[in-house]
Amino acid sequence: MTRSNAEPVGDGLVLVDKPAEWTSHDVVARMRRLAGTRKIGHAGTLDPMATGLLVLGVNRATRLLTYLVGADKEYTATVRLGQDTVTDDAEGEITRSPGAAHPGELTTRLPAAVLGLTGTIDQVPSAVSAIKVNGQRSYARVRAGQEVALTARQITVHTFEVTGSRPAVADDGTAVLDLDVRVECSSGTYVRALARDLGAELGTGGHLTALRRHRVGPFDLQGAHTLTELAERVDLLSVTDALRARFPARELTAAEARAVRYGQKLDATGSSGVIAAFDPDGHGIALLTDNDAGNLARPVLVLDPA
Structure with a gap:
């Protein structure tokens, strides 16, 4: 049940478990209606394909978001080895399909490749991203057919752990290898760029087919609510509790x-x-x-x- 005439709420954070196919802007727009205020912002977006924790600030707490954006984050994801896409995830068209016909050989080389992408590293962000190039979003330039070469940025990958693997066949018949991974990283890290770079390290393609954010700084999914739950009751984490946590x-x-x-x-x-x-x-x-x-x-x- 959606409350069409929501009573305005106070100041605080809302921890949302974002569904797939929703943009972060979609979630903010919905929360503005549910909370009865336009003063809502987010502490870092999630791609539409991704699910999981989105931290929103409500009313006066929107001023806190600047100090939350830089927090470390934790994700689980599925990396598909054997294909590259224009977006480095499953939302973009496939640009290359070298395949992963010998999964045993890839798995043998996997630990060294993962280790090379762990720690403080230089990462080139995904070209289809919100980073501005000469005042224009990178994704807009790519969609306009322009070549985009972004500058590498220093990031820290605290944990890059492969928790499972399985051979699979892509829709176009390409033999691929799907990896389940867990990543803890600094703000500004593109997990889909990690997938791309892991594929390159192994001499094949790589992109994300699933991504779920579990934690932003001290805030995690255990305290989050779905939009359906928030339609019934907007549960705010008070400014005081947010400050104590962070x-x-x-x-x-x-x-x-x-x-x-x-x-x-x-x-x-x-x-x-x-x-x-x-x-x-x-x-x-x-x-x-x-x-x-x-x-x-x-x-x-x-x-x-x-």
């Missing part, structure tokens, strides 16, 4: 909390990163960072202003 905490005195609510500086936190500030009642009110001199902390985001 950032180191600094407990403020009443005087310090008052100063932060007015955007004033405090004594340094002693940390090189972002710190969440909580008032004496335990309410999350701001994010702090130390200045360059390291002697003062300034609020970079005040979520509960005076």
